Amino acid sequence: MAENLVNLTIDGVPVSVPNGTLIWKAAQMAQIDIPIYCYHPKMKPLGACRICIVQVEGQPRLTTACTTPVAEGMAVHSRNAVASEARAAIMEFLLINHPLDCPICDRGGECDLQDFAVAYGRGQSRFIEDKKHAAKAVDIGREIVLDRERCILCQRCVRFGEEYAQEPGLIMIERGVKMEIGTFPDQPYDSIFSGNTVEMCPVGALTSKRYRFRARPWELTATSTICPHCPVGCNIKADVRLGREVVRFRSRENDDVDDGFLCDRGRYGYTFINSLDRLTTPLLRKDGELLPATWDEALAAAAQGLANVAHHGAGAVQTIVAPTLTNEEAYLLGKLCRTVLGSGNITAPHGNFALAADYPELNSAAFNDLDGANLIILIGANPYQHQPVFDLRVKKALRGGAKLLLLRDETSDLDEFAAGTIELDVSNLDEALQAATRHPLAANDGRIVVWYDQRILFANPSAGIAVLRNLVGQLTRVGQPPLVGPLVHFSNEVGVREMLQATRLRLGQGGSQAWATRSQAGSGTQAIYIVGTEATVPEDCQFVVVQDSFLTDTAKRANVVLPAATFAEAAGTYTSTEGRVQRLRPAIQPLPGSRSHLDIIIALAATLNERFDSASYEQVFAEIAANVPLYNGLTLGKLGTKGMRRPLPSALPASLADLPADAAETLAGVARLWTRSSPPLSRALSSSCSCSPALPT
Amino acid sequence: MPRMFDTVKGLGITLSHIFRKADTISYPEQRRPHPPRTRGRHVLHRYENELERCIGCLLCSAACPANAIFIEAAENDSTNPTSPGERYAATYEIDMLRCIFCGLCEQACPTGAVTLEGETELVSFARSSMVYTKEMLLEPRGTATRGSILAWAAPAPAGADTDLHVPDSRGQFDGAWTTAAAVGKANLPVNPSAQRPTGRTEEPQP
Numbered sequence: 001m002a003e004n005l006v007n008l009t010i011d012g013v014p015v016s017v018p019n020g021t022l023i024w025k026a027a028q029m030a031q032i033d034i035p036i037y038c039y040h041p042k043m044k045p046l047g048a049c050r051i052c053i054v055q056v057e058g059q060p061r062l063t064t065a066c067t068t069p070v071a072e073g074m075a076v077h078s079r080n081a082v083a084s085e086a087r088a089a090i091m092e093f094l095l096i097n098h099p100l101d102c103p104i105c106d107r108g109g110e111c112d113l114q115d116f117a118v119a120y121g122r123g124q125s126r127f128i129e130d131k132k133h134a135a136k137a138v139d140i141g142r143e144i145v146l147d148r149e150r151c152i153l154c155q156r157c158v159r160f161g162e163e164y165a166q167e168p169g170l171i172m173i174e175r176g177v178k179m180e181i182g183t184f185p186d187q188p189y190d191s192i193f194s195g196n197t198v199e200m201c202p203v204g205a206l207t208s209k210r211y212r213f214r215a216r217p218w219e220l221t222a223t224s225t226i227c228p229h230c231p232v233g234c235n236i237k238a239d240v241r242l243g244r245e246v247v248r249f250r251s252r253e254n255d256d257v258d259d260g261f262l263c264d265r266g267r268y269g270y271t272f273i274n275s276l277d278r279l280t281t282p283l284l285r286k287d288g289e290l291l292p293a294t295w296d297e298a299l300a301a302a303a304q305g306l307a308n309v310a311h312h313g314a315g316a317v318q319t320i321v322a323p324t325l326t327n328e329e330a331y332l333l334g335k336l337c338r339t340v341l342g343s344g345n346i347t348a349p350h351g352n353f354a355l356a357a358d359y360p361e362l363n364s365a366a367f368n369d370l371d372g373a374n375l376i377i378l379i380g381a382n383p384y385q386h387q388p389v390f391d392l393r394v395k396k397a398l399r400g401g402a403k404l405l406l407l408r409d410e411t412s413d414l415d416e417f418a419a420g421t422i423e424l425d426v427s428n429l430d431e432a433l434q435a436a437t438r439h440p441l442a443a444n445d446g447r448i449v450v451w452y453d454q455r456i457l458f459a460n461p462s463a464g465i466a467v468l469r470n471l472v473g474q475l476t477r478v479g480q481p482p483l484v485g486p487l488v489h490f491s492n493e494v495g496v497r498e499m500l501q502a503t504r505l506r507l508g509q510g511g512s513q514a515w516a517t518r519s520q521a522g523s524g525t526q527a528i529y530i531v532g533t534e535a536t537v538p539e540d541c542q543f544v545v546v547q548d549s550f551l552t553d554t555a556k557r558a559n560v561v562l563p564a565a566t567f568a569e570a571a572g573t574y575t576s577t578e579g580r581v582q583r584l585r586p587a588i589q590p591l592p593g594s595r596s597h598l599d600i601i602i603a604l605a606a607t608l609n610e611r612f613d614s615a616s617y618e619q620v621f622a623e624i625a626a627n628v629p630l631y632n633g634l635t636l637g638k639l640g641t642k643g644m645r646r647p648l649p650s651a652l653p654a655s656l657a658d659l660p661a662d663a664a665e666t667l668a669g670v671a672r673l674w675t676r677s678s679p680p681l682s683r684a685l686s687s688s689c690s691c692s693p694a695l696p697t
Numbered sequence: 698m699p700r701m702f703d704t705v706k707g708l709g710i711t712l713s714h715i716f717r718k719a720d721t722i723s724y725p726e727q728r729r730p731h732p733p734r735t736r737g738r739h740v741l742h743r744y745e746n747e748l749e750r751c752i753g754c755l756l757c758s759a760a761c762p763a764n765a766i767f768i769e770a771a772e773n774d775s776t777n778p779t780s781p782g783e784r785y786a787a788t789y790e791i792d793m794l795r796c797i798f799c800g801l802c803e804q805a806c807p808t809g810a811v812t813l814e815g816e817t818e819l820v821s822f823a824r825s826s827m828v829y830t831k832e833m834l835l836e837p838r839g840t841a842t843r844g845s846i847l848a849w850a851a852p853a854p855a856g857a858d859t860d861l862h863v864p865d866s867r868g869q870f871d872g873a874w875t876t877a878a879a880v881g882k883a884n885l886p887v888n889p890s891a892q893r894p895t896g897r898t899e900e901p902q903p
Contacts, residue, residue, distance in 0.1 A: 101879035103754035103807045104784040133873050137772075137783055149875070213770040213784050216755045 008074035023065040023076055024052055034078050035087070035116045037094075037202045038154035039066035042260060043163055049154050050090045051116065054078045062086050084120070091121040097132040098203070099149040107204030109217035113152065134180060141169070141189035143209055143264055144198060148180045151205035157181065157197035164261070165193040166395050167413070181205070192388050195267040199250060210268050211248045215241040223587035224252055224641050226574060227266035228324060228491045228567040232367075232389045233576030234258035234266055235642065238568060238587035246270045246568050246587055254642045256368055257580065259396065263388035270568065273588075278549055279563035280593030290561065295595075295603075302529075302560040303607040305543035306341060309526040315345040318525045321500065322532030323350045323490035326572025326584060328620040329597045330496040331628070332612065333531060334503025336601060340610045345525065346500060349533060350493040351454035352461040353486035355501060356579055357630050359465065360648035361472055365449050365485030366578045370397035374446025377405045377436060377482075380424055380453040382412040386489050387577065390451075405441050407432050426456050430467045437474040448475050448482035454489065488577050495575030502628040530554055532564060532597060547600055562604075564597050565590035571617045572598065573639065575646065581634060582643030731815035733848035736798045738816035739791055741834045742809065744884045745841040749779055750810035752878050753786035757802035757811055765795035766802060781885065782878025789831035793819050803846065808881030812844030841884075 005016045010027050017026045022045065027034045037049035047067040054065045057075040062083065065076070077083050095117065102108040134148035153172075158181065161169045169189035173182040183189050198206045220239040227234045227249065235252040249267050253260035282298030283290040293301070309316045319337050321330055330348070337346045354362035370376060370393050383391040395417065398404055403419040406412075409426060420441050424432045436442060450471070457464035468484065475482040488494055527543035528535070534554040537544055546558035555561045569590040575581050590596055595603070598617055605612055614620040618636060625634045630646050638644060722729065731737070742750045753770030771787035779785040803812050811834075821827050836842060877883040 099873060099876045099879075101782065101875045103756060103879045104752050104782050104875065108754070131873060131876070136875060137775075149873075213753070213772055216759065218759055219755070 006070045006072050006074075008070050008072070008076060010076045011078055011080075017070055019070075021070050023054060023056075023063075023068050023070055023074075026070050027065060027076070027078060032078060034065045035112070035120060036066055037112060037116075037152060038156060040156050040159075040200055043156070043159050046155060046159065049094070049152065051087060051094070051120075053083060053086045053090060055080060055083045055086075087120045088122045091117055092125060092127070094152050095121070095125060096127050097149070098152065099131065101150075104213075105147075105150065105204035106207045106212060107150075107201075111204060112202035132177065139188075140183050141191075141194055143194050143268060144189060145207050145209055145212060146181060147205050147207065150203050151181055152203055153179055153181075154202060156200045156202070157206055160193075160197055160200060161189075161191065164396075165191060165196075165392060166417075167191045167193065169194065170197065192264045192384070193261065193392065195264045196251070196261045199262075208248070208268070210271065214247045215239070220247065222250070223585050225568075225585040225587060226582045226643075227262065227269070228574070228584070229266045229269045230263075230387050230389075231488045231491055231493060231577035232257065232387045233491065233574055233580060233582050233643070234262050234389050235582070236262065236266065238270070240587050244588060246273045252641075256366070256642065257576070257582075258389050259393065261389060261392055265388065272549075273566050273568045275550075277551070278566075278591055278594065279551060279555075279561065280591055282563060283551075283555075283558075283561035285559045290556070290558075298560050298562060299603055299607045302545045302562065302604060305559060306527050306529060306545065307608065309542060310341055310343065312526050315343060316526045317341045317343045317345060318528045319343070319346040320528060320530045320533060320535045321346065321348040321496055323348050323488075323493040323496050324567070325492060325496055325532050325597060326570060326617070327492065327495040327499050327575060327581070327624060327631075328572045328617045329531070329570075329601060330492070330499035331503060331624050332598065332601045332605075332614075332620055334500050335612070336605050336610075338503055340605055340608045341529075344504065348493070348496045348500060349535065350490065350497055351488055352457035352464070353452075353454040353488055353494070353497075354457075354465050354468065355497060356494075356646070356648055357498065357501065359469070361481060362465065362468055362484045363486065363579055363648060364481070365451060365483035366580075366645060367393050369447065369449050369483045370394060370402065371400055372447060373397055373402045373449040373483075374444050375403050375405060375441055375448045377407065377442075377448065377450040378414065378452075379407040379433070379436075379450065380409060380426065380456040381451055381487050382408075382410060382414075382453070383487065384413045386453070387487055390487070390577075403441050405436060405439060407436055424456070427459055429456060429464055430470075433467050433471045437471065442475060445477050447480070448477070450475070450482050450484045451487050452484070453487045454493075485578055491576075492574045494577055494579065495573070495581075498575065498628065498630060499624070502624075502630075530558075531601075547597065549594065562600050563591075563594040564600060565594045569594075570596045570598070573617075573621060573636075576643075579645045579648070580643045581631070581639055581646050583636065583639050583641075731817070733815075734845060735815045735817065736800045736813040736845075738793070738814060738819055739796075739802070739811055739829070739834055740814045740836055740842075740844055741789065741811055741831065742844055743836055743838070743841050744781070746884060747838050747841075748781050748883065749785060749835065750808045750881060750883075751786045751789060751806075752780050752782055752808060752810070753784050753789075754807065754879075756805040756807060760801040760805035761796075762799060762801065763795045763797045765792045765797075766790070767792075780878065781883030782875045784878075786831065789834065791829045791834065793827045793829055794824060803849070806881075807879060808883075809843060809846050810881070812846050814844055 004019050006019050007016050010030050010032050013030045015026050015030045017029055024034050024036060024039060034052045036052050038046045039052065045067045047064045050064060052065040053062045055062050055077040102114060136147045136149055138146040138148065140146045155172060158170045158172055161167055169191050170181055170183060173180050195208060198208045219241050222237040222239050225236060225238050227236050234257060235254040236249045237252045238246055239248045239250065241247045249270055251258065251260050251262045281292045282295055284293035284298055284301055306317050319333055321333050334346060337343050356363040376394060376397060383394065394414065398417050404417055406414060406418040406421045407424040408421060409424040420439055422432055422435045452468065472481050472484060525541060528537060528541055529545045531547045534552050537554065537557050544558040545560045546555040547562040547564050548555055549564050549566050567584060568587045570584060571586050572584050573581050574584055602612055602615060614623050621636055625631050634646060744750060753768055755768050758766035758768050767790045768786050769788040770784050773779055773783055773785050798813060800813050877885065
């Protein structure tokens with residue numbers, strides 16, 4: 001190891017870094033700040049802005065720290081008189097045509113140009129000519145506005161599209177003083193990753209339409225939470241203005257998950273939180289009409305209605321759990337059904353995938369395993385649509401030398417990156433997987449990573465799982481099985497299913513009867529308790545309780561509507577599709593009149609004369625850690641800010657015969673309940689954000 | 698014995714005061730003029746072209762130690778702008794019960810839009826009516842005063858450049874609408890679209 005290290009000094013500080021490290025990175029390691037505009041740590045260096053200029057002893061001219069690799073014995077000076085003078089001159093050049101409209105610029109207050117001008121600039125310009133003027137507020141895409149005057153031509157945005165997302169949209173037009181950012185003619189920049197360019201723009205040249213002029217940075221408080229819009233679980237900072245209004249999401253870099261980037265669905269999926277259409281009071285059906293009621297009335301009515309039908313049999317009360325609820329909420333709902341409602345009739349409209357408790361070998365892959373893999377096999381997956389940041393991770397791995405084998409039945413943006421494609425027929429999974437094992441690409445001894453979309457198991461889960469396990473066996477090379485992971489579609493599908501599986505196994509054994517599926521229920525479903533999702537309600541259903549943030553079509557059919565808080569107001573944990581348990585933190589208080597799902601479940605149980613031991617999400621999580629085998633030993637402290645993958649059981653299941661008992665039940669549930677015309681996300685994005693209450697006095 | 702004369706002496710002082718001119722005035726019929734730097738009720742100023750000076754930058758609310766100013770900014774309609782530049786204050790409220798009349802907002806304002814003026818009689822029967830809205834604070838159309846900002850401005854030394862807001866060494870402003878808006882020099886003819894340079898390339902309109 002020692003021979004790979006290079007010794008150099010930066011500002012007199014001795015540093016030892018691996019060979020090939022850039023001077024800028026070496027300085028970071030030595031905790032010496034060298035300013036950068038054009039360089040971005042996740043992308044290749046360019047050396048366009050020159051602000052990182054340093055002096056290297058023995059070299060005739062100054063050099064840029066972001067493009068120069070270290071060399072043995074190098075002596076770098078980043079802030080001696082020569083380097084400082086040069087940097088001040090560069091700063092002066094950068095500011096020549098910058099409009100200095102900082103008071104009306106969205107970046108003002110968190111702008112690198114402002115900060116570095118103060119730190120390294122001269123303070124007074126000698127430029128006396130008129131500034132260059134260019135177009136302002138140019139609409140270049142669905143989410144982005146470009147201000148050409150503010151642009152310092154660092155090209156981060158252009159390179160992000162071309163190099164990182166590999167989805168070019170922004171380009172440099174013209175040369176020299178006429179150079180500017182633009183799009184291809186008549187081609188708006190509508191990439192689903194376009195929001196990242198706003199975040200990485202070092203000045204206010206690219207601004208987000210949704211955030212534009214909504215707030216100034218110093219008014220914002222950031223909450224470290226996670227994105228609830230897909231199962232990747234990207235880490236975000238939720239910026240809240242004046243403690244009330246969520247005004248933007250930013251990436252909170254977690255290299256294990258998102259590599260510091262977000263998709264636009266996640267980045268802009270917050271406007272519904274501030275919607276004026278949110279429910280703020282419980283509703284109770286009286287004489288056929290939904291009328292506002294107090295919480296006590298509504299909870300009493302809900303409890304009464306559910307209790308009235310509970311005696312009809314174990315399946316009389318059906319509970320439907322959204323796959324976007326937290327683990328704690330799902331766990332408590334399972335417990336509520338088991339111990340209070342006496343009904344095992346609980347389901348979540350999720351897809352099918354092999355549960356980690358039963359099939360650890362089909363849940364072994366982490367996102368990080370993509371990097372350094374030799375072969376990536378995607379089965380039926382379209383991550384661009386369903387797990388966009390996973391798509392970025394795949395592209396990154398491919399740039400790192402991995403090969404992609406696509407088993408596909410529809411076109412996706414990854415087609416052009418695939419080294420091999422195999423037509424997939426979901427009804428004949430075995431044939432496609434056999435073809436994959438025979439594919440020339442599969443004949444390598446390196447790391448093979450397989451990700452399958454949950455929909456391939458939709459038609460026949462047990463057979464599909466068997467085929468996948470067979471694939472694991474056939475792709476095992478040199479004793480090393482391939483790493484396999486499921487790609488689900490909703491943020492906490494994995495966690496909710498694991499919680500429901502666990503509550504069935506654990507809590508159910510004491511009080512009520514064995515797990516009853518709808519088909520076994522004597523008198524059929526008579527009451528439905530729907531939490532956080534939409535579902536088809538049978539005509540003959542007597543009593544419906546809906547717990548949601550909006551008056552959805554399902555809620556309009558309900559007898560009792562309980563207004564619930566959104567993810568931005570809730571605390572809990574999510575389990576991502578790679579099995580990473582991460583914490584969701586509340587950015588704001590629940591909208592007055594609404595309560596968090598967890599609080600409502602606890603209150604409803606209390607109304608049904610059942611006092612749960614756990615009254616907060618921390619306590620529920622402790623209960624989960626004690627009761628759910630996969631989560632044994634986890635604590636909120638261990639999860640920290642970046643989460644951790646829940647450990648997999650080491651013992652493999654005995655045989656294929658012990659398929660999870662709810663496989664059939666799940667399938668029926670999906671077929672009947674998967675009626676949502678669009679995922680909650682589209683609702684989120686379409687809701688307008690116009691809520692701006694005045695300052696209370 | 699001398700004490701008797703003390704009483705007479707004291708009464709003499711009293712008598713002498715009776716004939717002096719009184720210090721008090723009969724407020725509210727009579728009022729004294731306030732000094733020019735009095736910090737009373739705020740005024741939001743306009744340019745002579747009737748555009749609002751305020752650009753909704755929120756620097757006043759950031760400077761406010763009493764958290765009395767609430768602003769929501771919005772994007773100007775470029776054909777019918779409220780203020781020069783791209784941004785204006787859609788909501789501008791000052792809670793006069795919170796305000797401590799320190800004048801930091803006036804100092805923070807880059808455009809001279811908000812000043813504290815001589816009006817000090819701020820009373821109401823209801824707390825809610827003490828939140829002054831933008832409509833209450835704005836000076837009427839057709840007026841374009843600078844307010845107490847002129848009274849506070851220290852006289853510049855002889856020969857000094859008095860126009861240093863625009864950061865070029867000539868101290869001159871080059872006519873760009875947005876820069877002008879940001880530094881309070883947007884007293885330009887009302888047709889900002891004519892002042893805005895357009896891009897050389899045709900922009901896609903998605």
